[in-house]
Amino acid sequence: MPHAVSRLRAARLARSAKPFLARGGWKRERCGGCRLVPSHCMCALRPSLTTRAGVCLLMADIEPLKPTNTGWLIADVVPDTFAFGWTRTEPDPALLALLADPQWQPYVVFPGQYVAPERVVRAVQPDSLHGDAGKRPLFILLDATWTEARKMFRRSPYLDPFPVLSLEPEQASEYKLRRSGRDDHLCTSEVAALCLDLAGEPVAAQTLEAYLAVFTHHYLHAKNQQPVAWEGAAHQRLREQRNQQPRSG
Template sequence: MMSSRALLEKIPHAVSRLRASRLARSAKPFLARGGIKGERCAGCRLVPSHCLCALQPVVPTQAGMCLLMADIEPLKPSNTGWLIADVVTDTFAFGWARTEVDPALLALLADPQWQPYVVFPGEFVASERVVQAVTVTKAGKRPLFILLDATWPEARKMFRKSPYLNALPVLSLNPEQVSNYQLRRSRRDDHFCTSEVASLCLDLAGETHAAHALQAWLEVYTHHYLQAKHQLPPDLQGMAHAKLGAVNMT
């Protein structure tokens, strides 16, 4: 059954718009290493035979997500910031540059409806800035999680060279589980993909259903992506689809 969101007129979300903008500035086509080739669905970035747009969950949230994305992240099929924007309606995406900042980003950070939190390991931050709890209704404000969507070396550079983030509290996560992300490799089990970090933030903000929906959406996307890469059909009766189905029925 097609989700209510899929039945609506398809409107590109923040990451999709950022990707289109980045492609428009490219002097040559972006060619992802490995992965699937040929025609891709504009909605989910998969080959049409493995499209999963009809399965996209619709989950209202109080929390918002602000993605600061390294230069080519919006172009990568394996980027999971796209999945966050699929599930969390109030997702904002901005390209990061050391020498300039989008005025729309500064306006968002100053918007009185939001309480921004920079999500970053507390061990690299002065202790007085670090928080480990989120209050959804703090001073009537909604939490806005700022995620640095990049490789770890890039993220550290972005954190150091973004002075507009310096006055904001830093949310330090202490997850007990290890990453299950399979589309890119990390040398450390405590490095999570952007979508996993967003799920942890939602859970911390008390949005358990949305956190589970985003986790399930990542698992289904990963399954379809890898099956397409190996030219195998998706297992629609498998565990990943069962988890997503349970979320959509809640």
């Protein structure tokens, strides 16, 4: 069954007047499940996990169409991933319903220096971590370029009631598929992995990190017309992570 980002991509394509061509990407046929060329398909490697935390992706207009988008990887790994296209004036009613759902405690993930201090948190509330004792954490990620994300944050008043989770990554981004002018900018799946770790789900966090490394390997090897190193370090790490958590039903 297609996940939330796949469905959003299909809806966005249906509205397109012309085909989307990624800058620097190849023009060959792509797998509908992983967006890679069939020779480098990684659908068989998709993890199957159970997580208490959820992720809500607010995606800039063309993000679902980009083959390098890593929100797709989050939706592969985290069963309760929701994806919505961002608009300034007409938020999706399903998004507003999700944010109002009493089972969830939403956290807007954004740098704390851009927010009033009283709204900033740096950890997940304890009652969000323990079974039925509290609400489940729902991490709201603005999936966009940094310029777009700042605009989205300022112009989304429906996010104002929620705490802002400010992350403090201990290492620079390892994402290699897009350029960034700042070393402290993480890609969306790296941010989600940090959030999962804060939510007390280290196996899911480490699996997502390993899955990103495998995706990067497949993407770059396909772009450079090189074979996949199936027994390499990235694939071995993902296999080890997949063996640590029972598969979801």
